[in-house]
Amino acid sequence: MDRELLLSVVAEWLEEVTIPALIPRQAAHVDPERLNRILAIVGPRRAGKTYFMYQLIQSLLDTGRWTKQDILFLDLEDYRLTGFSLGDVGELFAVFQQLTGQYPHFLFFDEIQRLPNWSRILRTLHNQHRFKIIISGSNSQLLGREVATELRGRYEDVMMLPFSFEEYLSYRRISYSKTAAYTPTRGKIIAAFEEYLNYGGFPEVIMLASSSERRRLLQSYFQTVFYKDVLDRYNIKARYIFDVLMRELLEDFSELFSISRFEKHLKSNDLPGSKRTISNYLHYLQDAFFILLTEKCAYSPRKRLMNPKKVYLIDTGLAVLGMPFSKNRGKILENLVAIELCRRGRETYYFRNRHECDFIIKTGSQPTKAIQVCWELTPRNEKREIAGLVEAMKSLNISDGAILTFTQSEERKLNGGKISIQPVWRWLLDRPPEG
Numbered sequence: 001m002d003r004e005l006l007l008s009v010v011a012e013w014l015e016e017v018t019i020p021a022l023i024p025r026q027a028a029h030v031d032p033e034r035l036n037r038i039l040a041i042v043g044p045r046r047a048g049k050t051y052f053m054y055q056l057i058q059s060l061l062d063t064g065r066w067t068k069q070d071i072l073f074l075d076l077e078d079y080r081l082t083g084f085s086l087g088d089v090g091e092l093f094a095v096f097q098q099l100t101g102q103y104p105h106f107l108f109f110d111e112i113q114r115l116p117n118w119s120r121i122l123r124t125l126h127n128q129h130r131f132k133i134i135i136s137g138s139n140s141q142l143l144g145r146e147v148a149t150e151l152r153g154r155y156e157d158v159m160m161l162p163f164s165f166e167e168y169l170s171y172r173r174i175s176y177s178k179t180a181a182y183t184p185t186r187g188k189i190i191a192a193f194e195e196y197l198n199y200g201g202f203p204e205v206i207m208l209a210s211s212s213e214r215r216r217l218l219q220s221y222f223q224t225v226f227y228k229d230v231l232d233r234y235n236i237k238a239r240y241i242f243d244v245l246m247r248e249l250l251e252d253f254s255e256l257f258s259i260s261r262f263e264k265h266l267k268s269n270d271l272p273g274s275k276r277t278i279s280n281y282l283h284y285l286q287d288a289f290f291i292l293l294t295e296k297c298a299y300s301p302r303k304r305l306m307n308p309k310k311v312y313l314i315d316t317g318l319a320v321l322g323m324p325f326s327k328n329r330g331k332i333l334e335n336l337v338a339i340e341l342c343r344r345g346r347e348t349y350y351f352r353n354r355h356e357c358d359f360i361i362k363t364g365s366q367p368t369k370a371i372q373v374c375w376e377l378t379p380r381n382e383k384r385e386i387a388g389l390v391e392a393m394k395s396l397n398i399s400d401g402a403i404l405t406f407t408q409s410e411e412r413k414l415n416g417g418k419i420s421i422q423p424v425w426r427w428l429l430d431r432p433p434e435g
Contacts, residue, residue: 043160044289049136072104076114163201193425200317250322254331256308297349312338334373357392367396
């Protein structure tokens with residue numbers, strides 16, 4: 001690779017790049033100085049992974065023990081780094097040494113999946129035992145067993161999703177405590193929650209003032225960050241199938257998605273598309289963090305595989321590109337709970353037998369909690385919502401159940417178990433350890 005290009009990239013980092021003002025993220029506490037393994041920050045694009053890297057860099061500078069001359073930050077989406085490979089690593093460090101008089105101590109590689117043979121490069125660097133290495137990536141395969149195996153115990157990850165509700169309140173400068181829920185601050189919190197539910201937590205979206213600007217930016221994310229990126233990355237040929245699939249997911253999130261039923265839908269509209277193609281496209285969108293998928297709660301892996309998946313959007317703001325909020329509000333609330341359970345690292349499934357329950361949380365090998373989500377418990381839906389929760393709790397021997405709604409709050413005892421009914425916004429902020 002051209003040495004002058006590398007010189008310009010490194011010099012720009014050392015002399016021109018300033019750490020922007022940051023909203024601290026709540027990812028697991030990370031101390032870059034104490035890292036022994038490669039740290040991967042993984043999540044959708046535009047969710048704040050780069051800014052979390054800046055947060056870690058700023059924490060190093062704040063100690064007074066390190067300067068930017070101890071740190072190398074590379075944005076691998078920089079067009080100047082197109083073609084960078086394993087053979088260029090030595091030249092990169094030579095350039096850094098030329099400019100600073102030393103090797104870097106900390107390596108930050110942003111969007112590592114853009115680098116060919118990146119796992120081999122990381123193995124080589126880690127084996128030298130002279131660097132603390134932090135990477136980011138926008139592909140869920142970075143969370144997979146294959147990567148963990150490839151890097152052979154050298155690797156740990158942190159999930160970075162769009163802002164949590166707590167982070168959103170922090171950005172809005174609204175303070176929360178358990179007692180604040182009983183003061184006039186409660187009104188501010190609920191108003192902020194409605195806005196968060198409507199437009200989601202992508203940092204750049206919430207910084208915009210008007211609904212039309214937010215919608216335009218979310219549309220741009222949909223078209224470029226998810227749609228075009230997936231088309232290009234996987235060289236998708238059957239574009240018409242992919243178009244229909246993405247539109248279907250925008251309209252029918254928080255619902256079961258049957259590949260067989262979708263195939264029949266395509267055929268009824270004279271659109272050819274095999275189950276294998278549909279399945280592949282669905283998983284490409286999961287890899288790109290456009291959707292989250294949950295399986296049916298079953299002890300048999302085959303049953304989990306054969307049953308429909310439940311599909312959720314990675315951010316509730318994307319729902320504004322589908323049907324109006326008033327028609328979708330219960331589904332959006334459920335989608336938000338799915339995102340938060342993912343953020344908390346919970347292993348979740350859905351329950352479906354005579355009745356349905358939205359979330360079953362497993363701890364180890366055992367189901368430990370059942371959660372049902374609805375906008376409001378009313379005389380029309382109460383029997384159905386409670387029946388699904390109770391059936392799941394009985395079938396799976398779970399003693400702890402919850403119904404999450406927009407505003408309702410109470411606790412009930414049913415059949416020897418307890419069911420708490422509480423607002424989603426409070427559940428998001430109280431963060432009980434069991435989920």
